[in-house]
Amino acid sequence: MRPGARISAAIEIVDTILNRYQPVASALNDWGKANRFAGSGDRNFIGGLVYDTLRRRASAAYLMDCDSPRALVLGTLLRHGTPAAEIAGLCTGTDHAPAPLSDDETKRIASASLDGAAPWIAGDYQEWLQPAFERVFGANAHDEGAKLAERAPADLRVNVLKSTREKVLKSLLSFGAEASSHAPYGVRIPAPVGAARTPNLQAEAAFQAGWFEIQDEGSQIAAAMTGAGPRSQILDLCAGGGGKTLAMAAVMENSGQLYAYDADRNRLKPIFERIKRAGVRNVQVLRGGDEAALDDLGQRFDVVLVDAPCTGTGTWRRRPDAKWRLRPDALAQRVKEQKDVLARAVKHVRPGGRFVYVTCSLLPEENTDQVAAFVAAHPEFSAVPFADVWRANLTSEPPASADGRSDTLMLTPARHGTDGFFIAVLQRGKA
Numbered sequence: 001m002r003p004g005a006r007i008s009a010a011i012e013i014v015d016t017i018l019n020r021y022q023p024v025a026s027a028l029n030d031w032g033k034a035n036r037f038a039g040s041g042d043r044n045f046i047g048g049l050v051y052d053t054l055r056r057r058a059s060a061a062y063l064m065d066c067d068s069p070r071a072l073v074l075g076t077l078l079r080h081g082t083p084a085a086e087i088a089g090l091c092t093g094t095d096h097a098p099a100p101l102s103d104d105e106t107k108r109i110a111s112a113s114l115d116g117a118a119p120w121i122a123g124d125y126q127e128w129l130q131p132a133f134e135r136v137f138g139a140n141a142h143d144e145g146a147k148l149a150e151r152a153p154a155d156l157r158v159n160v161l162k163s164t165r166e167k168v169l170k171s172l173l174s175f176g177a178e179a180s181s182h183a184p185y186g187v188r189i190p191a192p193v194g195a196a197r198t199p200n201l202q203a204e205a206a207f208q209a210g211w212f213e214i215q216d217e218g219s220q221i222a223a224a225m226t227g228a229g230p231r232s233q234i235l236d237l238c239a240g241g242g243g244k245t246l247a248m249a250a251v252m253e254n255s256g257q258l259y260a261y262d263a264d265r266n267r268l269k270p271i272f273e274r275i276k277r278a279g280v281r282n283v284q285v286l287r288g289g290d291e292a293a294l295d296d297l298g299q300r301f302d303v304v305l306v307d308a309p310c311t312g313t314g315t316w317r318r319r320p321d322a323k324w325r326l327r328p329d330a331l332a333q334r335v336k337e338q339k340d341v342l343a344r345a346v347k348h349v350r351p352g353g354r355f356v357y358v359t360c361s362l363l364p365e366e367n368t369d370q371v372a373a374f375v376a377a378h379p380e381f382s383a384v385p386f387a388d389v390w391r392a393n394l395t396s397e398p399p400a401s402a403d404g405r406s407d408t409l410m411l412t413p414a415r416h417g418t419d420g421f422f423i424a425v426l427q428r429g430k431a
Contacts, residue, residue: 001042004090004097007073009035009042010049011098015069017054017321024054024321045195048151052076054320055149058124063112064105070098074105075112084109124149125323129313132363136403136410144362144402147414152317154189154198155180155418156212157220160250161279163211171206175199181417183220184395185250187212210277215243218314218411218418222358223247224393225386225409225423226303232256233300235348238263238307238341239285242271244358248305249280261286261294263341294344302353304345308338310359310366314420317413335365342374346381352430354384359422367422368408375426383407384425 001009009031016027028047032038038046053060053076060075061067077087087109091098101109119134120127123145133141156172158165168187169177180186192198201207201214228234228248236245239260249258262268265288275283286293311334316323342357349355357374359366375381386409390398402412408424 001038002095002097004092005095006042006045006049007077007090008096008098009038009046010053011069011073013046013050014053014073017050018069024050041195044197048192048195048197049073049076051320052080052151054324055151055317056124057324058121058126059114059117059149062114062117062121064108071105074109078109078112084112120145122146125316126326128328129326129363132365135364136362140414144412144414147412148314148316148323148420149320150317150413151191151193152216152413152419153191153417154201155183155215155217155220156187156189156201157183157215157247158185158187158212159210159246159278160185161254162209163206168206168212171204171211172201175201180217180220182394182396182399183217183224186217186220188217208277210279213243213246213274213278215247216419218360218416218421219243220247221394221411221418222307222356222421222423223305224251225389225425226305226356227354227389227393228252228258228303230255232258233302233350234258235297235301235304236260236307237304237345237348238309239271240267240307242268242274242283244305244307245271245283246274246278246280249275249283250278252282254279254281256282258283259286259297260284262288265289295347297348299348299350301348301350304348304353304355305358306341306345306355307358308341308366308370310334310338310361311363312360313362314360314412314422317419331363331365334361335370338366338370339373342370346378349428351428354425354427355381357422357424357426360419361422362410362412362420367410367424368403368405371408371424371426380429381426382429384427386423386425389425 013027013031016022017024053072056076056079060072063078064071064075091101093099114122119142120130123142125145137144158168175189177187180188223244228251230253239245239262245260268288345355387398402410402415411418411421
């Protein structure tokens with residue numbers, strides 16, 4: 001495909017996503033099926049531009065003073081640093097290229113600048129989220145948002161039951177693999193640039209052999225902060241697909257007991273194959289939604305991990321379409337669900353034990369507000385300073401929390417290079 005035709009295709013797909021409300025993956029897949037002449041390089045370029053347009057929807061619209069699919073794609077090219085003359089050269093109206101630039105578009109592109117833009121525009125998030133972002137990050141709100149609008153790397157966790165970080169790094173050397181900055185068993189594949197795409201790591205022999213799992217470094221850190229180790233008794237209360245379950249099982253060296261539960265049995269489906277591939281033998285998966293079986297476990301656990309349902313604001317690099325769909329009522333619903341799961345968790349922490357509350361959200365309503373309300377209602381629990389937990393369970397000095405707190409930890413792309421995660425470790429007093 002000619003370069004201009006690629007731009008037209010991106011505009012068409014963005015229109016489908018925004019105006020026909022089709023999920024981005026489905027829209028890209030449908031376009032590919034209908035345009036089989038497009039090569040892999042074409043599809044990679046178009047897919048990258050579509051995702052970047054969703055990531056930078058607010059700033060692109062601001063630069064073009066218009067939020068049409070065409071304006072958003074052209075604005076995203078500007079955000080990529082594409083020169084004005086090159087953009088004009090892509091819009092010729094011939095060979096399936098977009099129509100020539102209008103006079104207004106030419107002026108906007110020539111004078112494009114984010115100087116004076118509101119924080120939520122420069123940071124590419126919805127305006128109604130500004131009070132929450134400002135409350136957490138202060139004057140750095142737009143910087144944090146902007147990092148959430150960048151492409152994400154592919155992070156892996158080495159399965160120490162079957163391999164070492166050195167072996168995994170060697171097996172993925174051709175992808176530019178490097179050791180993660182914080183997680184002791186983490187490996188990172190750099191974010192794709194231009195028309196490049198993240199490699200299909202699940203097709204690698206090392207993955208099929210169980211040497212590694214695909215898991216963001218922030219998620220790896222959250223699992224490490226549980227303090228899981230040999231002979232531990234742990235309940236993963238919102239296990240989902242089992243990423244943190246497997247991370248804990250590996251450092252437990254297949255000893256102790258680890259129970260995996262989720263209220264939604266469909267979310268648990270991937271965990272069974274993952275357990276088998278990883279060579280894990282100390283995990284018992286409870287039937288999803290079976291609260292009676294959960295009750296039978298009683299108050300016996302050293303650690304209860306609560307990876308709570310949340311808005312997912314920390315995952316916007318990977319799910320950029322989700323940030324424009326988020327509504328206040330969805331936040332309120334997640335807050336309610338979190339309160340419910342916290343009420344469930346407290347029943348299973350033994351005296352002197354801990355529970356670890358984790359979200360992939362950056363919003364205080366889901367994080368520090370929830371912890372404060374829980375501790376007020378359960379004074380037998382107190383927050384353990386995150387730096388103490390970090391030093392005990394990771395191999396490096398703890399970084400500063402992105403929100404400046406010392407009791408709980410917030411990880412962000414801007415400060416730590418991870419997805420956005422909130423982690424609180426709460427200890428129950430001894431009887």
